[in-house]
Amino acid sequence: MEYSLWIIATPFVLFLVLGLLGTKLKPNVAGIIGTLGMTLCTVLAYAIAYQYFFQIGKTGEEWTKIIPLNFEWLRFTKQLHIDLGILLDPISVMMLVVITTVSLMVHLYSLGYMKGETGFQRYYSLLSLFSFSMLGLVIATNIFQMYIFWELVGVSSYSLIGFYYTKPLAVAASKKAFIVTRFADLGFLIGILILSFYTKTFDFNLLTSDQAQLVTTSFAGGTFMGLSIAAWAMALIFMGGAGKSAMFPLHIWLPDAMEGPTPVSALIHAATMVVAGVYLVARLFPIYAFATPEVLEMIAFVGAFTALFAAVIAITQTDIKRVLAFSTISQIAYMMVALGVSKYGGHEGLGYMASMFHLFTHAFFKALLFLGAGSVIHAIHSNEVDEMGGLHKYMKVTSITFLIACLAIAGIWPFSGFFSKDEILAAAFHHQPIIFWTLWVVAGLTAFYMFRLYFCIFWNGEHKYDDHHKPHESPWPMALPLIILALFSVFTGFIPFADFVSSDNIPFSTHIDPVVAALSIVVALIGIGIAFVLYFKSSKKPAEMAQSLGIFYQAALHKFYIDEVWMWITQTVVFRHICEPIKWFDRHIVDGSMNGLAWITQKSSASVKGLQSGQVQFYAWIFVAGSILIAALALFL
Amino acid sequence: MEYYLIISTLMFFIGIYGFITRKNMIAILISLELILNAVEINFAVFNRYLFPGRFEGMFFTLFGIAITAAETAVALAIIINAYRTIGNIDIENLSKMKE
Numbered sequence: 001m002e003y004s005l006w007i008i009a010t011p012f013v014l015f016l017v018l019g020l021l022g023t024k025l026k027p028n029v030a031g032i033i034g035t036l037g038m039t040l041c042t043v044l045a046y047a048i049a050y051q052y053f054f055q056i057g058k059t060g061e062e063w064t065k066i067i068p069l070n071f072e073w074l075r076f077t078k079q080l081h082i083d084l085g086i087l088l089d090p091i092s093v094m095m096l097v098v099i100t101t102v103s104l105m106v107h108l109y110s111l112g113y114m115k116g117e118t119g120f121q122r123y124y125s126l127l128s129l130f131s132f133s134m135l136g137l138v139i140a141t142n143i144f145q146m147y148i149f150w151e152l153v154g155v156s157s158y159s160l161i162g163f164y165y166t167k168p169l170a171v172a173a174s175k176k177a178f179i180v181t182r183f184a185d186l187g188f189l190i191g192i193l194i195l196s197f198y199t200k201t202f203d204f205n206l207l208t209s210d211q212a213q214l215v216t217t218s219f220a221g222g223t224f225m226g227l228s229i230a231a232w233a234m235a236l237i238f239m240g241g242a243g244k245s246a247m248f249p250l251h252i253w254l255p256d257a258m259e260g261p262t263p264v265s266a267l268i269h270a271a272t273m274v275v276a277g278v279y280l281v282a283r284l285f286p287i288y289a290f291a292t293p294e295v296l297e298m299i300a301f302v303g304a305f306t307a308l309f310a311a312v313i314a315i316t317q318t319d320i321k322r323v324l325a326f327s328t329i330s331q332i333a334y335m336m337v338a339l340g341v342s343k344y345g346g347h348e349g350l351g352y353m354a355s356m357f358h359l360f361t362h363a364f365f366k367a368l369l370f371l372g373a374g375s376v377i378h379a380i381h382s383n384e385v386d387e388m389g390g391l392h393k394y395m396k397v398t399s400i401t402f403l404i405a406c407l408a409i410a411g412i413w414p415f416s417g418f419f420s421k422d423e424i425l426a427a428a429f430h431h432q433p434i435i436f437w438t439l440w441v442v443a444g445l446t447a448f449y450m451f452r453l454y455f456c457i458f459w460n461g462e463h464k465y466d467d468h469h470k471p472h473e474s475p476w477p478m479a480l481p482l483i484i485l486a487l488f489s490v491f492t493g494f495i496p497f498a499d500f501v502s503s504d505n506i507p508f509s510t511h512i513d514p515v516v517a518a519l520s521i522v523v524a525l526i527g528i529g530i531a532f533v534l535y536f537k538s539s540k541k542p543a544e545m546a547q548s549l550g551i552f553y554q555a556a557l558h559k560f561y562i563d564e565v566w567m568w569i570t571q572t573v574v575f576r577h578i579c580e581p582i583k584w585f586d587r588h589i590v591d592g593s594m595n596g597l598a599w600i601t602q603k604s605s606a607s608v609k610g611l612q613s614g615q616v617q618f619y620a621w622i623f624v625a626g627s628i629l630i631a632a633l634a635l636f637l
Numbered sequence: 638m639e640y641y642l643i644i645s646t647l648m649f650f651i652g653i654y655g656f657i658t659r660k661n662m663i664a665i666l667i668s669l670e671l672i673l674n675a676v677e678i679n680f681a682v683f684n685r686y687l688f689p690g691r692f693e694g695m696f697f698t699l700f701g702i703a704i705t706a707a708e709t710a711v712a713l714a715i716i717i718n719a720y721r722t723i724g725n726i727d728i729e730n731l732s733k734m735k736e
Contacts (some may be wrong), residue, residue, distance in 0.1 A: 617665075617728065621657045 001051065001068035004086050007044045007096065008139070010037050011132035015125050022121030028111075034124035035107040038100070038131065045100040052093045053500060063505040065089045065205060070141050079200050085141035087204065090501045091282055091356055095138035098363045099272050101488070103131045105481035106267040109371050112477035113263055113378055123163060123261070130156035134272050138279060142202035143192050146280070150188070150244070153273050154181050160268060161260040173256040180253040184243020191236030194229065208286040211344070215291040231292040238281060238299055245277025246329045247336060248306040252563050254329055258321040262374030265321060270328050270370050271363035278335040278359055285352055285503060289344040300340025300431075304438045307333035309560070311445035315452070316546075316556040319383045320373050323453050324366070327409065330442060331362050337439060338424040341431035342503060349503030350510065351431070354423030357497040361416035364492060365408040368485035369450075372402040375478055376457055379471040385456045389538065392458040394471040397479045399458045401486040406454045408489040410447035410524045416493030418521075419512075423497075425520050426513045443520050447527030455535035641682040649675035662716045662726045669712075670705065677701045 014037040022030050057063050070085030107127060114123055133152030140146035155178075162174030196202050198218045206214055215230060222229040241247075246254040257269050268274070281288065281299065288296045307330045314326035335355040342351025375398045376391060377383060392399040408415035411422065421443065428436040473479065498510045534542050546553045555561065648671050655668030677698045684694025720726050 615729075617657050620653075624653055624657070 001048070001056075001066060001088065003044065004048050004068050004088065004139075007041055007048065007100075008086075008132055008135045010041050010044070011128040011135065013037075014128035015132055018121055018125035018128060022125055025121060027120035030121040030124050031107075031111050031114075034128055035104070035111065037128065038104045038107045041131065041135075042100040042104045045096040048088065049093050049097050052088055053090075057088075057090070057093075061506050063090050063500070063502075063507075067141060067205075082144045082202065083142050084145050086139045087141040088139070090505065091279070092138045094356065094360060094501060095279060096135065098360055099131065099134050099138065102267055102271040102363055102367045102485075103127070103134075105367060105371070105485055106263045109266075109374070109478050109481040110261075110263045112475045113374055114261060117261075119163065123160075126156055126160050126163070127264075127267070130160065130268060130273075134276075137276060140204070142204055143196070143207070143284075144202045146283070147185075147188065147192060150240070150276065151185065153268075153276065154178060154185070154244075157181075157257070157268050157273055160264040161257045163261055163264065164259070167259070170259040173253075173259040177253040177257045180250055181243045184250050185240050187236040188240020188243075191233045191238075191240065194233035195237065198229070198233075204283060208284065212286040212290040215287050219291075227294070228292070231295050234284070234288060234292045234295045235298065237284065238277075238295060241277030241280040242302065243277070244280075245274050245332045245336065246306075247277070247302055247333065248309055249562060249566075251306065251310065251329050252559075252566055255322050255325040255559070258319070258325050262321065262370060262377060265325075266367045266370030266374065269325065270366040274328060274332055275335065275359050275363070278332060278339065278355060281336070281339050282352065282356060285339065285342075286344060288339075289342070289503070296340055296342075298340075300337050300435060303333040303336030303340055304435045305333075306330070307337060307442045308438055308445075311442045311449065312556050313559050314449045315445060316553060318385045320376065320385055320388075320453065320457065321370075321383055323385075323449060324369055324373060327369075327446065327450065328366060330446065331358070331366065331409070334421070334424055334439065334442070335359050335362070337435060338427055341428050341435060345504045346502075346506070346508050347510075349508075350423060350498075351427035352503035353498050353501050353508075353510070354420060354427050356501045358417075358420035358424055360495075360497070361408070361420045361489070361492050364485050364488040365405040365415075365417060368401060368405040368482060368489055369409070371478070371482055371485065372398050372405060375474045375482065378474055378478070385453065388457045389460040390458070391471055395458075395473050397473055397482060401482040402454060402458065404486045404489055406450040408493075409450050410528060411443055411520050412524055412528075413517075413521065414490070414493065416489050416491070418517075419493035420497075422512060422517050422520055423510065426516045429513070429516050440519060440523055444523035444527040447524040448531050451528045451531035452535050455531055459536050460538045638682060638686045641678060645675040645678040645682070648672075648678070660727050660729055662712075662719070662728055665728065666709065666712050666716070670709065673701060673705050 014034055018025075018030050018034060025033070051057075052066070056066070066088040068086050068088065070083055072081050073084040075081040107124070110123065110127070114120055117123065130153060133149045133156055137146055137149035137153060140149060158174050158178040161177050162170050164170045192202070195207075195215070199207060199214050200218070201207065201214070219228065219230040224232055227235075239250075243250045254269060254274065258265055260269075288299070310326045310329035310333065314323050314330065317323045317326060335358050338351040338355035338358065340351070342349055342355070344352075375395065376388065379391070379395060379398075380388060382388070404415065408417035411418045425436060425439055425443070428439050474482075496510075499507045502508055534545070558564075652668045652671030652673075652675060655671065656665055659665050659668060680694040680698045680701070684691065688694070716726055719731060723730055
């Protein structure tokens with residue numbers, strides 16, 4: 001399995017080549033090099049997946065962790081050393097497949113979408129950097145390696161959001177994304193440090209093996225402010241995950257991140273990077289399950305709240321990409337909930353498997369939704385839903401693939417979303433009725449807002465377009481990824497996921513729970529029905545409903561003012577009441593004492609320098625007088 | 638011995654006084670000669686009275702005289718040059734380096 005190194009080496013080399021020599025190449029050549037490199041990665045990922053799942057992954061009944069490569073990278077002391085390596089287990093192999101597939105689709109799609117943009121080569125080199133860091137993140141053998149790549153994906157996400165760096169909005173959005181996630185990563189880092197301080201290791205294998213025995217024993221029952229230290233560490237690590245995965249209240253950066261190019265949103269802010277938080281929790285799942293179940297409980301509730309919250313906001317948004325962004329937040333929250341309600345082992349670990357399953361299917365249909373949205377934006381040069389309508393006539397491929405993705409995300413049989421969502425709902429059903437009903441409502445809302453979007457864009461009467469600017473179907477590099485991803489969205493649901501991924505790595509059997517399935521399909525159909533009535537034909541009804549909801553609608557339209565709350569916290573509380581006094585202290589006490597010293601020195605030197613006349617006779621006079629004085633003192637004392 | 642020492646002390650302090658108060662460089666140079674000669678008398682006197690069998694003091698005196706001669710020559714050269722440059726030999730006027 002040594003060749004698995006190539007899967008991260010390739011994008012890194014591509015990044016260097018395209019980044020350093022990009023301007024020497026023709027834009028198209030750079031794009032094609034990038035795409036070919038990514039094709040190689042994808043082939044490698046499928047080879048690894050085939051070899052792992054069908055040839056060498058299984059010993060007896062259990063999926064083993066294979067470490068083809070692990071070396072000591074930085075050694076501080078005998079115990080404190082940071083390794084780099086490759087860890088292959090069911091979820092990392094699954095992630096390799098997801099990342100490379102979506103990344104390849106996005107590379108291909110960008111050939112059409114980004115055609116003629118300035119900085120085309122830079123775009124491709126940054127995409128390669130992102131793919132490199134994301135692949136490095138999922139195959140990390142230890143938590144510190146994960147942290148390094150975690151920051152790398154943050155950086156590449158930052159530079160891709162700010163790709164149109166002449167647009168002030170894009171610059172502000174990229175800064176916001178970077179600062180918010182970086183703030184969350186502070187918690188992640190502290191969590192890592194606490195965890196490894198007690199357990200003396202970074203290694204995932206040591207941390208999670210034997211039902212996380214190392215963690216449960218090494219903390220020795222220390223508590224801090226009523227919670228055990230282990231719980232603090234794991235909660236802080238989850239904070240990092242929550243930042244990347246846009247959990248409430250750290251979700252504010254994701255909607256703004258939509259300022260980046262649409263394919264980037266599809267790759268980074270829908271399919272791969274934002275699920276890093278889910279992946280992190282899944283990776284450390286045994287610790288959460290055995291050492292700190294209270295944190296896992298918290299994750300479930302945070303997730304459930306975020307799912308509902310984001311779904312409500314998504315209904316009111318009019319920017320096509322923002323709707324998808326909030327939908328992403330909501331769906332990732334679904335995965336978090338699934339992890340939160342899961343237990344360890346066998347059928348009890350259904351939530352874990354469901355979460356990974358949803359991550360897998362969601363990556364494809366959400367990437368498809370974003371690429372479809374990109375195709376629409378490409379055709380009519382606007383993000384606003386109000387300026388769209390009746391596009392089905394002009395863009396058959398986009399319309400049909402978008403419909404497939406909507407059906408998948410709404411959870412209609414036999415599309416992939418149905419299966420994964422059903423597992424999540426089933427897991428919640430057996431664990432927490434409140435969470436189950438919340439998720440059930442969210443499922444309905446999801447169906448509603450997705451079909452609202454679909455009907456508004458592709459139907460909703462006849463919209464007037466200029467004769468010069470008739471919307472047209474996108475060129476084949478854009479249409480082909482849509483079709484491929486649509487196929488994925490239709491068929492991935494039939495993969496018997498529990499055979500491959502489970503919390504304890506032992507396959508178990510799942511079955512569709514008829515009650516849960518019926519409930520979820522019913523609520524999805526209700527959502528679609530309402531959307532059909534309101535939006536299939538253009539009418540005044542939606543506006544009237546918005547009017548009648550009054551304040552609540554306004555609040556949701558303004559994203560419940562969370563951005564404003566954060567602004568208030570940072571501007572008023574932090575800047576004015578913490579930073580200002582510190583600034584005063586710095587200006588007047590710290591600088592003041594230094595300046596005072598300098599002032600004293602200067603003044604005293606000014607008064608002394610008159611003595612330095614340069615007159616040697618005067619010096620001699622002082623010298624003689626001084627020596628006489630000393631002689632006199634020596635004689636008479 | 639005391640008489641010699643009294644003489645050399647007088648010479649020394651007269652030299653010091655001249656060195657400090659005079660403005661004319663030639664006068665300063667002469668004062669300097671007085672100081673040096675006072676010191677050399679001391680060398681000779683102490684050698685003669687305290688260590689009659691030895692000659693180090695005498696040699697020092699001889700050295701001193703030789704160095705004084707050389708130093709006087711150099712100093713006079715400087716003074717002549719200064720006179721050529723600024724037209725007089727008043728030490729107060731030699732303050733160009735300060736600026």
